[in-house]
Amino acid sequence: AQKVTQAQTEISVVEKEDVTLDCVYETRDTTYYLFWYKQPPSGELVFLIRRNSFDEQNEISGRYSWNFQKSTSSFNFTITASQVVDSAVYFCALIAERGGADGLTFGKGTHLIIQP
Amino acid sequence: DAGVIQSPRHEVTEMGQEVTLRCKPISGHDYLFWYRQTMMRGLELLIYFNNNVPIDDSGMPEDRFSAKMPNASFSTLKIQPSEPRDSAVYFCASSSGVAYNSPLHFGNGTRLTVT
Numbered sequence: 318a319q320k321v322t323q324a325q326t327e328i329s330v331v332e333k334e335d336v337t338l339d340c341v342y343e344t345r346d347t348t349y350y351l352f353w354y355k356q357p358p359s360g361e362l363v364f365l366i367r368r369n370s371f372d373e374q375n376e377i378s379g380r381y382s383w384n385f386q387k388s389t390s391s392f393n394f395t396i397t398a399s400q401v402v403d404s405a406v407y408f409c410a411l412i413a414e415r416g417g418a419d420g421l422t423f424g425k426g427t428h429l430i431i432q433p
Numbered sequence: 434d435a436g437v438i439q440s441p442r443h444e445v446t447e448m449g450q451e452v453t454l455r456c457k458p459i460s461g462h463d464y465l466f467w468y469r470q471t472m473m474r475g476l477e478l479l480i481y482f483n484n485n486v487p488i489d490d491s492g493m494p495e496d497r498f499s500a501k502m503p504n505a506s507f508s509t510l511k512i513q514p515s516e517p518r519d520s521a522v523y524f525c526a527s528s529s530g531v532a533y534n535s536p537l538h539f540g541n542g543t544r545l546t547v548t
Binding site: 352354360361362363364367394409420421423424425426 | 466468475476478481493516522524526536537538539541542544
């Protein structure tokens, strides 16, 4: 069985602070893929990143960065110099390659509030 | 390019009524997924299609739920009869390949309220 845990239900920070969203996953498969999605107040789910289990390199995209550590089964997401527009619910998700086209297993999400 | 289009955005209905949610996937995407989002259970996969054929409906909660994809550009999720516990946001998503290789593109969702 697969499981994704986002222990932080809600985080509130002041604009320009850095913030890290935690994601811990469980899977018995050796080949799997991890994702982050953003759900802004408008409600749609926006794809942010995909990472496979064989690539542990950290990734940076502008103010966003992701830290993948297989040793701790974590795939954490950091926003540097946060902005009000970053306010959203962020979901971490997992799928094993063996699962084929089965849908992603999502965490419960972290509600990020950036205060001006 | 237009994204995944869902209608209606909001639906309010009384218990016992039939509800039909609609989805138009991105052109060229051959996988279509229906998800349900609630506070208690988060995002749950209900059913998915590949080339218009239902592949896995094990997430469909009850026989009251049914989904169809009569062609590559249209899918429906029907609840008959609806119950208050069906209140949730229902998302449709499509992808151009298997879920691990191609990101899912989600629609804006349909917020269903059953009174």
